[in-house]
Amino acid sequence: MSFNLNLDMDSLEKYAIASRDFKIGEEILEENVVLFGPISEPKFPICLGCGIHVDCSITCYDCGWPICKSTCDKLIFHKINECEIFKKCRNMSFQRLTSKRNVFHQYDCILPLRMLLLIERSPEKWKYIQKLNSFLDIRRDDASWQSEQLYVVKYIRQKCKLKKFDEKLIHMVCGIVNINSFHVSNNKNNIRCIYKDSHNFSHNCVPNTTFVILPSHNFRASINISKGTKLTYSKTKVILPTLLRRQDLIRNSYLSCFCDRCSDPTELRSHFSSLKCPKCKIGFLMSTDPLDFEADWRCITCKLRKRFSHLKKLYNEVEKELNKIKIEMNLEKCERLLQKYEPVFHFNHSFIVYLKYYSLLISLDGDTFQISKNDNINLKIIKLYEILSVFDIISPGYTKLRGTIFYLLYKAYIVKAKQCNKTNQHEKELYLRYMSTALKFLDMTEKMIIGKCFSDVMES
C-alpha cells in the first residue's frame, strides 16, 4: 500500500500519509470505482449508462430514459439498478424540462438510489459505504435538505414506491454521495463517483497530489513527497480567492480550511486575494483575518478600512461577469472587463488572472484561435509567464492548472515560429529554435494533463 492511515485526535478522522517517498509525477493510488451515477441538477439530459450529454433521440428500451446508444458499454449499471424500478412505475418516466425548471431534478435520485440498492445486492460494499461521513445532523438546516426531501426522498419513497427505505436513511445516503463523491462535470461527462480509498486523502488549498477520474481514477504526486507527509488534494477550485474557496468548502464539503494558504492574507505572497487601495493607490487591501468571513479589510499602507459587505458586493458583481465570459468566450468583452477591473484588483488577483487566462485562451487555442498578424505574440508570452508565476505558488508542480499554461506557451511558440519568413540562415535557425521550444512545452503539457481533455481542465 502506498499510504498508511493516521488518526486525527481532534476530529477522530483518519487521514492518509505517504508510506514512502514519492517523486514528482509518480502514481500514488489507482482504484476502480465502487459506484457512480449522474451528477445532481444537470442542465442537459445525460446517458444513464455513461453520463455523457445526449439529445434524447435514443432511449432505453425498457424504461424510456435517454441513453447515448443501445450498446453503451456502461448501460449495465443502469439495467441492474433503477431500470427495473422505473419500468414498473409510470410516475418515473423521463420528463423533459418545463419552462419553470432549468435543471433536470429527476437525475438527483439516481446515485442515492443505486447506493440504497447495494444494501441487498452487495452487503459487502454497503458495509464499507455506510461508514462514510454523511454529516446528517449538520445538513438538516441546509437549503439543500429541502431539495433532497423533494427530489430524492419523495421520488424514491413515493414515485418509486420504495417505502422500505426510510427518510433518515435516504438523507444519510444523500450526504454520503454529496461529501465523498468525485465529480467530472464538463461539456461532455457529468458523473460523480464513489471510491474505496480516495476519500482518505485530505483537503489542502495547495495540494501535493493531483487526480484524474477518467479513464480510471488515480492520484499522482504533483510535487516530491517525503515519507510520512499527509497526502492532500483540493476539494475546491484552487483558482478561487480565499473568501470564495472557504465558502465553497463549507457549503459543499462541511469543511473549514485552516491551511497555510487560507490563513495568510497574502495567500503565500501570491496576492491572489488582494485589492488595490482606492485611497492611496499604492497599497493593497487585505483581510485583517482571512479565517473570519466577516472581518474588515485594511490597506497595508494607508490603513484604510473596508467592511466585508463591500467586498461581498464587489465579488458578486465580478463573479456574474466572469460566468458570462466563460460561456460567451468573447475576446473583446474579456479585454473590456480586464480594463474595468485592473484598477480595482492586484494584478495577481484571482479575477485578473482568470480574465488574462481567458483572453489568452481565446486568442491562442483551437476553434477560437483569434490571433492576427499584428498581435504581439511576445506580449502574450510574457503574460503567460506572469500567470505561471502565480500558479507556481498556488498549484505547484505537475498540475492541470500549470499544464494549461504550458499548452498555451506551446501554441504561442508555434505562432512565433510561423512568423519567421525563413529567407535567410538566421531566420531559419530562429524557426527551428522556436519549434523546438514549442515541442518542449508540449512535452511538459502531456506530463501535467493526463487523461484530461484540455478544455475540461479549468472546469474541474
Ligand SMILES: [Zn+2]
Ligand atoms: Zn452512454
Ligand SMILES: [Zn+2]
Ligand atoms: Zn432503462
Ligand SMILES: [Zn+2]
Ligand atoms: Zn485552505
Ligand SMILES: [Zn+2]
Ligand atoms: Zn491605502
